Amino acid sequence: MPHSNPWIFILAGSIVSVLLVVFIHRQIINLKRIETTKKNLQQRTEATRAHVISSIKLLARCILADQVEFSEACIRIKVLLDNLAPDIHREPEYAIFNEIYESTSHMPTHEARKKVDRRFLFKLDKQRWELEARNEADIRKAAKKLLSHPLLTNEG
Numbered sequence: 001m002p003h004s005n006p007w008i009f010i011l012a013g014s015i016v017s018v019l020l021v022v023f024i025h026r027q028i029i030n031l032k033r034i035e036t037t038k039k040n041l042q043q044r045t046e047a048t049r050a051h052v053i054s055s056i057k058l059l060a061r062c063i064l065a066d067q068v069e070f071s072e073a074c075i076r077i078k079v080l081l082d083n084l085a086p087d088i089h090r091e092p093e094y095a096i097f098n099e100i101y102e103s104t105s106h107m108p109t110h111e112a113r114k115k116v117d118r119r120f121l122f123k124l125d126k127q128r129w130e131l132e133a134r135n136e137a138d139i140r141k142a143a144k145k146l147l148s149h150p151l152l153t154n155e156g
Contacts, residue, residue, distance in 0.1 A: 052084050053152050063143040070132040070139045074100035077146070085151055093145050096138040103131055 059077050062068040078101040081088050089098045107124050108116050116124075132139070146152065 052080050056080050060143040060146045071128050096142045
């Protein structure tokens with residue numbers, strides 16, 4: 001019987017070793033899966049960021065080329081900037097985007113416009129057009145400045 005004790009320890013040690021190898025192998029597989037998931041998420045995040053930057057640039061160019069209503073462009077730029085760099089609204093030259101957004105926030109959009117009386121809509125549209133006219137210079141200036149902002153020129 002005394003000769004069997006070392007074999008029991010060798011067998012137990014072998015079993016523990018095999019279990020540790022299986023455990024380590026599973027951990028390595030999990031780590032690779034996590035790394036792949038992180039890499040995919042980072043790629044999607046970078047693609048989204050690039051799309052947001054591209055959209056902001058396009059809207060700014062459309063403002064300068066009079067191809068879009070200023071209030072609509074300001075609202076969209078404000079929302080996009082909120083996703084990209086929320087602190088940019090603190091910079092005085094870009095505050096106009098937030099001001100237009102806030103000034104038009106009570107106005108119905110999309111499906112809600114269809115449910116509002118046309119005379120009331122015209123009154124709201126007139127307010128919006130006046131707001132755009134009063135702030136046209138600041139909106140154009142902000143759009144032009146935005147196109148050269150380091151955040152949008154260094155897309156990395």
